[in-house]
Amino acid sequence: MPALRPSVTHFLALAGLLLLGTACATAVAKDAAASDARPVSATDRNHRPDHQGLIVIGHxxxxxxRPEHTLESYRLAIRQGxxxxxxxxxxxxxxxxxxxxENEISGTxxxxxxxxxxxxxxxxxxxxISMTGWFTEDFTLAELKTLRAKERIPAIRPANTRFDGMYTIPTLAEVIALVKRESRNGRKVGIYPETKHPTYFAREGRRLDGRPIAISLGAKLVETLVAEGFTDPKRIYVQSFEFGNLIELKKKLMPAAGIDLPLVQLYEDLNEARPYDLVYNASHGSDMQALYGGLTGQVEGGLTATTRYGALATEPVLQWMKANYASGVGPWKGNLLPRLPLAPPIDANGDGKAELAGQGTALVHPMLAWALKAGLQVHPYTLRAEETFLAQTPGGVxxxxxxxxxxxxxxxxxxxxxxxxDQGVLAREMFLELSRVEP
Incomplete structure (x- = not known):
């Protein structure tokens, strides 16, 4: 693992953030609880053409x-900005x-x-990873449409359970249609699709009857985008935790369809996780040079079944990615800004539950600087407002x-x-306001 280092920018940002503290956290909680009461047009002002390239992605x-991955969840995200x-x-x-x-759907x-x-x-x-349940590849679309969505983490988001049973599972085509409808008054909303388990769907997975699934998610994605007439590169990022999937999109699938969309390489835990396509292909005797090209030469010892994400987050690899296929990276925020356990956890929001269990370290992983230097966009995941996902600053705020x-x-x-x-949009407004230099 590359050494962590403190950043001057980090300390400057941190100094300003100390002013936000617990009062802001309480305001966020109240704002979240009141979200349903907001007029849907209240965030139109947040779509002025002066965001200086800063974006908010509705996860x-x-x-x-709202229960995740429903049209109502997407619609609300758009209307919140x-x-x-x-x-x-x-x-x-x-x-x-x-x-x-996930393709396993018992939890959602x-x-x-x-x-x-x-x-x-x-x-x-x-x-x-062994999973027991029901899987999308064993259902036709018509059968899936008879199901209804439910809240995935009801213990953390009990208010969302009131929507259980109300919404269907949307297709990508329906998501695109929603985005088109909601893009009005000069506002153009985009989509940020992720191909989930592409190696499993294309090469390893089996249907309930034992037959191979044999579906290329990348090819289906390109096919659907073209069919729906939604191929504006300013309105799409395509992301994946697998490397071969994105390289294939860049080198083969998108050129064949006459489109060129920005691709974002996602990273799981740098210290422990391994890209599954590397695990599968290296352990099945695949031609790694043919699949990954020059990427194999950027990692000491080449690409193997034991290669971790950390070995692919180095400066040479990030530069190679930018030159060959990627427009951005999506690292886990816990790697970029490491936390230490806070023992015992504390009750920061006064609800009687001690759920805040982490504290920042004032360190920034060098991957961030390397990616920015290479010209890559950096879009970390995932920010969440509930106390269980938050942390203290190194100073205890x-x-x-x-x-x-x-x-x-x-x-x-x-x-x-x-x-x-809505909280991301608020953060952007505040950041741009505080960053503005008066003439």
Whole structure:
């Protein structure tokens, strides 16, 4: 792992953020609770053409306020001011892309309450992890449309459970149609799709009857974007945790379709996680040079089944990525700004639950500076307003999600994924106001 280093910019941003503290965190909580009461047009003013390239990405929509990956979650994110909404994409049995965080859907739908589908419950291994439940590749789109979405983390977001059973699983085409409808009065909203488990869907996964799934999520994504007439590179980022998937999009799939869209390489935990496409391809004797080209020469010892994300977050690799396929990177915020455990946890918002359990270290991972130097966009994930996801500053002040977002902007990130887009928009307004230099 590269050595962590403190950043001068970080300390400057941190000094200003100390003023936000617990009072701001309380205001964020109240603002979140009142979100339903806002007029839907209240954030139109946030779409002036003066954001200086800073974007807000609605993570799975406005998933802090609605069950994730539903049209209502996406719609609310747009109306709260998100510039992009993020659909995670998996495939149905009949090859249609739908928006779910995982292809296993027991945690996000009411499938378990449908006796007609009881026989489809099974156990599969997805990217090396055993999962038991129901999987999108075993359902046609028509069958999935009989299900209804539910809140994924009800213990943390009990208010969202009042929407359980109200919304269907949307297709990518329906998400695009929503974005087109909501893009009005000169405002152009974009999408930030992620291909989920592309190696599993294309090469490793099996349907319930044992047949290979054999669906290229990248090819289906390109096909759908072209069919829907939604290929403006200013309104799309395509992201993936796998490397080969994005390289194939850049070198083969997009040129064949006559389009060129910005690609963002996602990073799981730099210290522990491994890109699954490397695990699969290296362990199955694939020609790594043919799949990854010059990337193989940027990592000491080459690309192997044990290569971790940290080995792919070095300055030479980031420069190679920029030169060959990537427009940006999406690192986990916990790697960029490491935290230490706070023991015992504290009750920062006064609700009687001690859920704040981390403290910042005043360190910034050098990946951030290397990526910016290479000319890559940096869009960290995921910002969330609830206390369990927040932390104290090194000085012991509780940092709100607004303060966290402002800190990332101050460090040079051009955007971030956030479950409460209205708070991200507020952070951007505050950051730009504080950054303005009077003539």
């Amino acid at each position: 799975r929509g406005a998933s802090g306020y 998100a510039d992009f909404i993020e659909p995670d994409l998996v495939a149905t049995r009949d090859g249609v892309l739908v928006a779910r965080h 739908t009411d499938v378990a309450t449908h006796p007609e589908f009881a026989g489809r419950r099974t156990t599969k291994v997805i990217d090396g 509780t940092q709100s999600v607004v303060a966290e977002a402002m800190q990332l902007y101050g460090l040079g990130a051009q955007g971030f994924f956030i479950d409460q887009p």
